Structure formats: structure tokens, C-alpha cells
Amino acid sequence: MKCSLRVCFLSTAFLLIFVMSVLFTYSHHSIAYLDPGGLGGIHRVKLVPGYAGVRRLSHGVPYPRGCACRRCPEDAAAAAAAWFDSRYDGGVSPVWTKENMELPPDVQRWWMMLQPQFKSHNTQEVLSKLFQIVPGENPYRWRDPRHCRRCAVVGNSGNLRGSGYGHEIDGHDFIMRMNQAPTVGFEGDVGSRTTHHFMYPESAKNLPANVSFVLVPFKTLDLLWIASALSTGQIRFTYAPVKPFLRVDKEKVQIYNPAFFKYIHDRWTEHHGRYPSTGMLVLFFALHVCDEVNVFGFGADSRGNWHHYWENNRYAGEFRKTGVHDADFEAHIIDMLAKTSRIEVYRGN
Known part of the structure; x- marks a missing residue:
């Protein structure tokens, strides 16, 4: 036994x-x-490459990053890559389209409190009418994996003055600018080409026909304004005077997705400040639609001044003191993105 x-x-x-x-x-x-x-x-x-080597666009379509680029994210240290991967979500579309018109309730509530309005509007009805005027499609869904889409995110910092970055900036596939951002007279430092211009109604200006106008909406009234500015011109005031008519290519108008806006606020800037700066919104837009992202004109100049490259601002540093944005924390995020090889920062003067 x-x-x-x-x-x-x-x-x-x-x-x-x-x-x-x-x-x-x-x-x-x-x-x-x-x-x-x-x-x-x-x-x-x-x-087999992990998440750092895979790009996910809307609808969860995998896309291999970095293969055709001169700088690959996989070169980052493991700890830094883990920091990025724990925050990055390729399933959130940067663009508000016909397919994702309905916002999740928490996003809707957060977005509507950014700039509260006296009169309520049905956002989906407004969007439906707007998408009869502008395309309402996501132009970034598919890309050629054999081609590296190089993007320049050009901020408005005074550190661009005397930088000589113009030729380098103009060599990118996408060149993204924000708000006023003049180029005439500053071509040697900021370049002359623009493919995407990000603005909210109060900062909007006319654009050449070959430039995409990306509206950053803070309220439903902003959507009503863009529809009006491209047709009747009835709306002349939001919380400040706005252009009643706008000369832009209707076929190139895109609407920034509030869900993507909140995703940046939650995952990346981690609720520092009331909401992320326009620079952060454009930077993360680029990180989700581009293979290689190079950043120009962010931060203070060499003397610690925070001013625009086209002006001399004696109130240097006011951006840091408003409480709306947290410039120090956003600078930390940019440094971390550079350490993970997701972006390269050109510091200027």
C-alpha cells in the first residue's frame, strides 16, 4: 500500500x-x-513591442508609432515610459464629430461649468446644425505607417525672438499655432507656414484657405457663434466681442472635443489650474495625431519673462499668477514628455 x-x-x-x-x-x-x-x-x-510602440486611434485601431521617424518613443527609459503609458489613452478622439456628438454626463457637466451661460442650449441640436455647415469628420483616423508625420507645435513665447527656428518649423508636415500668433515680419524665427490654427471665439481671426481652423469651444454659445460667423453673422458677443463674420475654409473647420479637453485636465495636468492652457490643448492634440512632435515657443525667455514674441510685455509673468492655468506644473509635464522621447523641446532665447 x-x-x-x-x-x-x-x-x-x-x-x-x-x-x-x-x-x-x-x-x-x-x-x-x-x-x-x-x-x-x-x-x-x-x-513583442508593448503599448509604447502601439498607436491607438478612435475605435481602438492599433497603429505602430515611430517606425519611420528619426526619434522613436521606445528609446525612453522604462520608468519614464511607464509614466507616459499610465496616462495616455489613444481611444479619446481629439476632434468632436458626428460620431461622438453625445458627451458623457460627467464631461458635459464639467464643460458647461467652464464658462456658465445665462441661457441653456441643447448641445446636440446645435452640433447637428453646425455639422451641416462644417464637415464634422475625423481627418486623422487613418495614416500611412510608412510615413512619419512630423508636427511642430508653435507657442507664442518671447523666447522665439532671435531664435532662427523659422526654417526648421516650416519643414514639418503639420504646423500648429494658437490664438493671435502672427507670422508676417517674424518668419525667420517662427516660420511662414501654418496648417492648423487653434482659437476660441474671442481670439479668432481670418485664415488663409489652406489652413485648418480648430475651434476650442468653452460653451455651447461658441458653437452657435461659429455657425453664425460662417453664415448669418448674427452673434457679435459671447462673454466678449467676437467677429460677426469669419473668413476661413468651411471644409477645414474642426471642433476640439470637450471629452479630450477633460481627459487632459484629469490625466495630464491632474486638475492643476481651472483648466489646461491652450498650449497644453494643442500639444496633446499633436501627441494623438502625429508620430513625431517638436515644440517651439513654450515657457519663459532666458530672462524669465513670460510675454509674446510679437510684443514687449512689462507685466511679465502675469500668466503664472492668474490661477486659471498652472504654468509651473505644465512646464513639469513638458519636461517629462521630453524625457520619455515623446517630444523634443526647442528652448529658444
């Missing part, structure tokens, strides 16, 4: 060892592939 128990025990032990070895082998094949190019016929094992 003792003998038979010992035999049963040994048989069971050998069976467990065999099953564990099979499972171990299967699990390794599920996370790796073999490279037959090793010396002497020895196979090298390569791990």
Missing part, C-alpha cells in the same frame, strides 16, 4: 512538472517571436 502511494505521488509530481513545462513554453511563444538570423543557427528571442 505504501509503495503504491509513493508511486502515485511520484506519478502526480512528474505529471505536474510536464504540464507546467508545456504551459511555460506556450506562454513564451505567446509573448515572443523567433528571429532566425542568429549566429550558427541559434535563434534570438525578441519581445
Whole structure:
């Protein structure tokens, strides 16, 4: 009897060892592939790229990043990459479209409190009418993985004065600017090309026909304004005077998604300040639609002054003191993104 128990025990032990070895082998094949190019016929094992090497656009479509770029995110240290991956969500569309018109309730509430209005409007009805005037499509859904889409995010800092970055900026596929951002007279430092201009109603200006106007809406009235500015011109005031008519290409108008706005506030700026600055909104827009992102004109100049490159502002630093944005925390985010190789920052003067 003792003998038979010992035999049963040994048989069971050998069976467990065999099953564990099979499972171990299967699990390794599920996370790796073999490279037959090793010396002497020895196979090298390569791990399948993780999330840092995969791009997810709306509808969860995977897209490999960095393959055709001169700078790849996979070069970042593991700890820094983990910081990025824990915050990044490629499933949130930067653009408000016909497909994602209905906002989640928490987003709707948060967005409507940014600039409360005296009169309530049905946002979906307003959007439906607006999308009869502008496309309401996501133009960034599909990209050629063989091509590296290089994007320049050009801020308005005075550190661009005398930088000589104009030629470098103009060499990008997408060149994103914000608010006033003049180029005439500053071409040597800021470039002459623009593909995307991000503005809210109170900062809006006319644009050339080949430039995409990306509206950053803070309230439903902003959506009514853009529809009016492209048609009847009835709305002349939001919380400040606005252009009643706007000369832009209707086919290139895009609407910034409030859900993406809140995603940046929650995941990236972590509720520092009331809401992220326009610079942050444009930077993360670029990080979700581009393969390589280079940043110009952010932060103070070499003397610590915070002013626009086209003006001399004697109230330097007021941006940091308003309480609306947290410039120090946003500067920290930019530094971390640079450490993870997601962006390269051109510091200027």
C-alpha cells in the first residue's frame, strides 16, 4: 500500500512538472517571436513591442508609432515610459464629430461649468446644425505607417525672438499655432507656414484657405457663434466681442472635443489650474495625431519673462499668477514628455 502511494505521488509530481513545462513554453511563444538570423543557427528571442510602440486611434485601431521617424518613443527609459503609458489613452478622439456628438454626463457637466451661460442650449441640436455647415469628420483616423508625420507645435513665447527656428518649423508636415500668433515680419524665427490654427471665439481671426481652423469651444454659445460667423453673422458677443463674420475654409473647420479637453485636465495636468492652457490643448492634440512632435515657443525667455514674441510685455509673468492655468506644473509635464522621447523641446532665447 505504501509503495503504491509513493508511486502515485511520484506519478502526480512528474505529471505536474510536464504540464507546467508545456504551459511555460506556450506562454513564451505567446509573448515572443523567433528571429532566425542568429549566429550558427541559434535563434534570438525578441519581445513583442508593448503599448509604447502601439498607436491607438478612435475605435481602438492599433497603429505602430515611430517606425519611420528619426526619434522613436521606445528609446525612453522604462520608468519614464511607464509614466507616459499610465496616462495616455489613444481611444479619446481629439476632434468632436458626428460620431461622438453625445458627451458623457460627467464631461458635459464639467464643460458647461467652464464658462456658465445665462441661457441653456441643447448641445446636440446645435452640433447637428453646425455639422451641416462644417464637415464634422475625423481627418486623422487613418495614416500611412510608412510615413512619419512630423508636427511642430508653435507657442507664442518671447523666447522665439532671435531664435532662427523659422526654417526648421516650416519643414514639418503639420504646423500648429494658437490664438493671435502672427507670422508676417517674424518668419525667420517662427516660420511662414501654418496648417492648423487653434482659437476660441474671442481670439479668432481670418485664415488663409489652406489652413485648418480648430475651434476650442468653452460653451455651447461658441458653437452657435461659429455657425453664425460662417453664415448669418448674427452673434457679435459671447462673454466678449467676437467677429460677426469669419473668413476661413468651411471644409477645414474642426471642433476640439470637450471629452479630450477633460481627459487632459484629469490625466495630464491632474486638475492643476481651472483648466489646461491652450498650449497644453494643442500639444496633446499633436501627441494623438502625429508620430513625431517638436515644440517651439513654450515657457519663459532666458530672462524669465513670460510675454509674446510679437510684443514687449512689462507685466511679465502675469500668466503664472492668474490661477486659471498652472504654468509651473505644465512646464513639469513638458519636461517629462521630453524625457520619455515623446517630444523634443526647442528652448529658444
